[in-house]
Amino acid sequence: xxxxxxxxxxxxxxxxxxxxxxxxxxxxxxxxxxxxxxxxxxxxxxxxxxxxxxxxxxxxxxxxxxxxxxxxxxxxxxxxxxxxxxxxxxxxxxxxxxxxxxxxxxxxxxxxxxxxxxxxxxxxxxxxxxxxxxxxxxxxxxxxxxxxxxxxxxxxxxxxxxxxxxxxxxxxxxxxxxxxxxxxxxxxxxxxxxxxxxxxxxxxxxxxxxxxxxxxxxxxxxxxxxxxxxxxxxxxxxxxxxxxxxxxxxxxxxxxxxxxxxxxxxxxxxxxxxxxxxxxxxxxxxxxxxxxxxxxxxxxxxxxxxxxxxxxxxxxxxxxxxxxxxxxxxxxxxxxxxxxxxxxxxxxxxxxxxxxxxxxxxxxxxxxxxxxxxxxxxxxxxxxxxxxxxx
Ligand code: NAD
Numbered sequence: 001x002x003x004x005x006x007x008x009x010x011x012x013x014x015x016x017x018x019x020x021x022x023x024x025x026x027x028x029x030x031x032x033x034x035x036x037x038x039x040x041x042x043x044x045x046x047x048x049x050x051x052x053x054x055x056x057x058x059x060x061x062x063x064x065x066x067x068x069x070x071x072x073x074x075x076x077x078x079x080x081x082x083x084x085x086x087x088x089x090x091x092x093x094x095x096x097x098x099x100x101x102x103x104x105x106x107x108x109x110x111x112x113x114x115x116x117x118x119x120x121x122x123x124x125x126x127x128x129x130x131x132x133x134x135x136x137x138x139x140x141x142x143x144x145x146x147x148x149x150x151x152x153x154x155x156x157x158x159x160x161x162x163x164x165x166x167x168x169x170x171x172x173x174x175x176x177x178x179x180x181x182x183x184x185x186x187x188x189x190x191x192x193x194x195x196x197x198x199x200x201x202x203x204x205x206x207x208x209x210x211x212x213x214x215x216x217x218x219x220x221x222x223x224x225x226x227x228x229x230x231x232x233x234x235x236x237x238x239x240x241x242x243x244x245x246x247x248x249x250x251x252x253x254x255x256x257x258x259x260x261x262x263x264x265x266x267x268x269x270x271x272x273x274x275x276x277x278x279x280x281x282x283x284x285x286x287x288x289x290x291x292x293x294x295x296x297x298x299x300x301x302x303x304x305x306x307x308x309x310x311x312x313x314x315x316x317x318x319x320x321x322x323x324x325x326x327x328x329x330x331x332x333x334x335x336x337x338x339x340x341x342x343x344x345x346x347x348x349x350x351x352x353x354x355x356x357x358x359x360x361x362x363x364x365x366x367x368x369x370x371x372x373x374x375x376x377x378x379x380x381x382x383x384x385x386x387x388x389x390x391x
């Protein structure tokens with residue numbers, strides 16, 4: 001089958017197995033070129049392991065710390081006539097590379113919100129891993145089925161309180177325009193918290209504790225984005241930000257539960273990067289295109305793998321003190337938030353139009369990374385070659 005990109009709105013509906021393997025290999029190479037901390041996790045569970053920040057967490061754990069990794073994901077398998085989703089190909093490539101180095105790597109393609117996924121993961125840990133010493137919670141999902149009553153909750157990306165008008169970029173048509181978003185209802189806010197808040201993270205830790213499969217000194221972290229004024233109206237102070245605040249509540253509750261094990265739970269704040277999830281959030285693609293330009297010029301640009309390498313080797317398993325904010329979150333996003341970076345992004349923000357998009361932003365870089373998420377746009381991959389979608 002010849003597999004070409006098919007973009008619909010902010011998503012690419014096809015993925016290329018060779019290109020996805022190349023994306024994973026680039027991240028493995030980065031980790032191998034950068035030393036890991038002496039003390040690292042040995043058995044790692046990554047919930048949301050197949051793309052973006054979760055995939056990077058798995059790669060740093062395995063290839064930086066030589067850890068065994070168990071992953072949970074929600075991905076589309078291939079058929080004879082239809083390619084799999086990118087996360088499915090990424091995971092196959094990761095497992096092949098990890099096994100080649102003698103590392104245990106198993107992945108479960110299941111709904112992480114379900115009781116079944118938790119039970120299956122625990123059975124697998126008991127059978128093959130013993131105990132887990134790091135649990136990474138990196139889910140990004142538009143909906144969640146409540147595991148007890150079967151009710152399905154959907155998250156919305158809307159402001160809270162007031163309507164918001166903001167510049168945005170249609171990444172498909174390259175048009176900069178103004179979008180107006182009406183504020184969310186109380187029910188929509190509550191649903192978003194239900195999907196993207198801390199409840200499921202807590203359920204995972206409760207289940208793992210109850211099954212006695214967490215090791216002494218076990219750590220867990222869940223990922224968040226905070227940002228600053230430019231993105232506050234649609235992220236930090238909007239429905240998704242409200243859901244992310246709930247992670248802080250969950251972290252405190254989990255910390256208390258992990259005390260007997262001398263464990264720790266932290267929300268980790270990461271920078272804005274191109275992922276399947278961030279490309280779906282209005283305003284973020286324009287913000288990221290500007291941010292990439294400014295941070296590349298400054299020499300401080302980072303993607304998923306650089307951020308997670310810093311988080312695991314420099315912070316959670318580093319020699320020094322954690323870089324914490326007043327709420328006890330680990331901060332690896334601070335270079336994005338300096339007055340200098342934000343001031344430059346904002347100045348460009350006011351000037352950018354459809355006509356000057358290429359000159360003022362790094363939309364080329366944004367788009368390149370976007371296509372690479374699906375395994376496209378690598379110069380050394382032959383996209384006219386016949387490949388089997390079933391890896
Ligand atoms: P992503 O879309 O690349 O990854 C989401 C992962 O969750 C995938 O592995 C997917 O398979 C998995 N998943 C989704 N629903 C699932 C389900 N029901 N069961 C099992 N697995 C499921 O997203 P990402 O951008 O890497 O986001 C991961 C976390 O990082 C999120 O909490 C996000 O808020 C946070 N974060 C993202 C950014 C950013 O700019 N992208 C910045 C800071 C923090």
